[in-house]
Amino acid sequence: MKKFLLTIVFFTTLSTVSQNKIIYSDVAQDLLENIIAKKSYEKQVKILAESTLEDLTSELKTDTQKLAFWLNVYNGFIQISLMDNPKEYEDRGAFFKKPRVKIAGEILSFDDIEHDIMRKSRVKISWGYLRKYFRPKWERKLRIDGDLEWRIHFALNCGAKSCPPVAIYSAENLNSELDFMTTKYLNEQTTYNSETKTATSVSLFSWFRADFGGLCGARQILADYKITPEKPKKLAFKNYDWTLSLGNFRTIPN
Template sequence: MKNYFFSIFLFLTYALTAQNNVDYIKTSQDLLTRIVNGESYEEEISILEKSTLTNLLTQLPKDKHKKAFWINIYNAFIQIHLNKNPSLFDDKGSFFKTKRIKIAGEILSFDDVEHGILRKSRCKISLGYLRKPFRAKWERKLRVDDIDWRIHFVLNCGAKSCPPVAIFSLDNLNNELDYMVTNYLKQHTTFNKENETASSSALISWFRGDFGGKSGAREILKNYGITPTKPKKLKFNDYDWTLYLNNFKELPKNLN
């Protein structure tokens, strides 16, 4: 009997140690890589399902870790669920708020990941100005300390106007985000030199508080070289919600 319990103890110790040794950011990258290549991703799903809050808190101590991991996770599971059942996109409100991602002992929705973790518990329909009070413990622990407006140009929700899906790393995250932001805004922004009016993505309008309001957004367009000067006026394009999956973009290897 003692040998039996000792064996159980050894097995549990091994299992716990193995899970603690998992590189979760790499797992998020591997998951997306397998999706892009059309390969099986069940192993990565299993690893994520077995993760704990302690596991993630240990490996995602700073905002850069959290962004690299959760952006990949969000984009991966969008592709997984909508490729399996495209009709889920017919009711977009339900799709984004339904719990679908099993991770860290919880089942999260896409809204939980985007607005709870990556946008620091911001209300979804407050233009980025209001924060939700009384959030769950896991959300308060996992969420970023500071909102990075660039996430809006790297999260792919499955629509045609969404940014393409890239696989983000920890070591070069800042340059990768800037690269994707610049590419997206160049494609979705026009500038009228005569009246100095820019027309850009509706994403800026929906979350304008994250950008520092319209003035902050106009400054961003100038600083990123999207417009030659800071626009005097900023208008927003219509958003194409047509379902558009497998829109992948490979990041250049040497970004600096």
């Protein structure tokens, strides 16, 4: 009888712990959902601020899980930071470098999240060709492990008018979600001159050209995604509009 009661207590405790376990991917999605719906997001901010490196590394095991989580975190905190203090955008360099997102026992900047975690320790100003070495433990544990995912450039919203819209991402459907956002954004940003075979598209292709396989790779992407009817011979770039523009949200169809 005593063993039976102990067994019941054990499984009851285990069930309670399981029910109370925080799923940080869900928290990041809820954060963005509340921002979009103009509801309170303080609970989600607090949960993320109290997370530890062990919490995140035990949950985010694959690159897909990591990217979906960090896309939602980045886009959510961009909205929060600039809603709270839009004047910070007047010095964009300082804005992106400033540590402000408390998570995993660290206070991260937007540059940390984008270039160190999602772009696998790339030097920000190098067209993507240079990597950083001898990185801190948190970065090595949280960053992606495999090949760099170039489609994140069409999913990250930095608060400017020319940025891709904000959407909510999930690990389960990330590939199709990124394909949808890439296609929609590039269609909106790209024009093609069939006589000169020149595509004019977003400056992101130039700034992060190594991520796309160079400019040749960028031209191939435009053809592969049927943004242009053929692979362009030349690629020109539009001026990036850095006018502050918040609340640019897009729903990804099921």
